[in-house]
Amino acid sequence: MTDALHAVLPGDIDDPAAPSGGNTYDRRVLTGLAATREVHEIAVAAPWPYPSERDTARLAAALRAVPDGATVLMDGLVACAAPGVVEAEARRLRPVVLVHLPLGDETGAAPELPARERRALHAARAVVATSSGAARRLEHLHDLSAGSVHVAPPGVDPAPLTPGSASGGRLLCVAAVTPRKAQDVLVEALRTLGDLDWECTCVGALDRDPDFTARVRARAGDRVRFAGTRTGAALDATYAAADLLVLPSLAETYGMVVTEALARGIPVLGTRVEGVPEAIGRAPDGTVPGGLVPPGDVESLATALRSWLTDAGLRESRRAAARARRAGLRGWDETIRRLSEVLHA
Structure with missing residues (x-):
């Protein structure tokens, strides 16, 4: 042998x-x-x-x-x-x-x-x-x-702490635009939040499923930006400008972008599928550095986003939990x- x-x-x-x-x-x-x-x-x-x-x-x-x-x-x-x-x-x-x-x-x-x-x-x-x-x-x-x-x-690699904005309105989704990553669910949830102040950047390949990408972009509106693939310094800068990572996947065995966000102290709103709860984890005091919603549920995702955008106390507690979780990442x-x-x- x-x-x-x-x-x-x-x-x-x-x-x-x-x-x-x-x-x-x-x-x-x-x-x-x-x-x-x-x-x-x-x-x-x-x-x-x-x-x-x-x-x-x-x-x-x-x-x-x-x-x-x-x-x-x-x-x-x-x-x-x-x-x-x-x-x-x-x-x-x-x-x-x-x-x-x-x-x-x-x-x-x-x-x-x-x-x-x-x-x-x-x-x-x-x-x-x-x-x-x-x-x-x-x-x-x-x-x-x-x-x-x-x-x-x-x-996950260590990364600089992202301070976040007062409003919490800089939303980020990092995933190839495909049905499994469910950017369509995210877009429909965001369409219900037109009365609030937010912007959303979607980073990820746009060519994996062109028909799906076209349908999502047609529904997205001008406050959702599809930036395409970013790596290295460009991706680092994107994380540095974010308040909340949103990962609406229908299936996800882990979700490496979850810990990439947490390594910067950015809270995560994800779906309750396979490894995402494990990746989000908990801070040492047991608090969750973000939130979890059922996959494919537009209403639940919209409700969670509205809570994040309108509740300053919630934003602060989740940011504190993300910073505490940051220290324990593998x-x-x-x-x-x-x-x-x-x-x-």
Whole structure:
């Protein structure tokens, strides 16, 4: 058995035009793991999770070249879309599948994807999810033993404190504009708040679902700005100008933007799905640094936003909780440690 780690990744992992939480997670943990062990990356360019037969054959050939007994960390987007490849190599290699999002959770996903995912996860030596909620959901979805899915939550980098404005009216949503991220729900909620002072910036790719993006923008009005993809200093500046992060997702295994906001002391209004409550967490005194509403519920989201915009005491208490929560956030070193334990087990 070799101590080297082989990592199978989507081909766009380092594409600055296609940032995603999954790609960021993969790159950060592989960089960290490479500090203590040899890491060989296999980046497979294909339209995952909808690969062609040729794409699948290329993946199979790449894995056949991996030495017997090697540990192979596979991004779930690739592994779960090609279960036959995982099954074929499961006896010879030690495949570990990292699931960022169950394939069936993406709105409009092909109905056969959950079945493919189940096959891949049952063939894997170990399965890793990014939150406890996501782990338990995978176990339930795919009849995996209770407690068998490991958890390695994303880390977050330290960031400067954002003071926030007196009015609290600078709203921010950071997510690719897609049905699962539910910017349509956010826009409809904001349409009921025309009597209040606010502006909303939506940061994220606009080309993932052009028809959905067009429909959302047509309903948004002039106080909602769609800024497209931002990274690096531009994204940092956007956070620095925000009062509240709003994440209206219909499904979210963790939500790395949640902790990115909390690292700056920005409260978060999210939905009660999988890992979002875990990412928001609590301050040391038990207070929640934001709020949670049911997914897809325009009225509940509008009510929560109205409370935030009209109640100065609520804004102050949530800002205080966010600043207190900020100190207890995990770094990427903890993520790397947890994943390394799974890979060594």
